[in-house]
Amino acid sequence: MSSEVTTNTTGYWYGNGSRVDAVDVLNALRRYRTAESAAQRRAREALGIGENALLALRVLVDAEADGHAVNAKELAERLQITPASTSALVDRLVQSGHVERRPDPSDRRGVILSASGSSMRRAITVIDELDTRAFAVAEHLPSVDMAVVVEFLEEMTSVVDEIDADKTARRADGPRSVPPQA
Secondary structure (H helix, E strand, O other): OOOOOOOOOOOOOOOOOOOOOHHHHHHHHHHHHHHHHHHHHHHHHHHOOOHHHHHHHHHHHHHHHHOOOEOHHHHHHHHOOOHHHHHHHHHHHHHOOOEEEEEEOOEEEEEEEEEOHHHHHHHHHHHHHHHHHHHHHHOOOOHHHHHHHHHHHHHHHHHHHHHHHHHHHHHHHOOOOOOOOO
């Protein structure tokens, strides 16, 4: 069985452009990222919250489903934001009724965060709808194809992470002088 996929063909089946190449893969990945970003935007709009707030709700909803409690420190680590930003985010989410603060039963000074009942139901509905539809597509892939896709996406993640790490390292080193050209 051939793994060729017809994309922008100019011929019948095997004409010019009938094979998927690296550009087709990257373009498909870009289209997916654009569609996913639009879905995330719609979810944020449905809930009336921003990007970090949606991510925070997702962390809290997932933790709740796993029977795990989340405090502000863990939320900051999971979102990779500063404690000050986390505090402001949690304050906004509490004020809007999306998050509740409760005493930590294992630490009398600690506070556990949880998505509020109505907010959790709305967030779960919005998030689960997207997850369920994406899972339905992924589960139909043959196992060997799943392995290829996972490996590809992990390598792409590494490339992006390396670029981000290189930029961070360059910023930490400060501006570099460029030697004059002869």
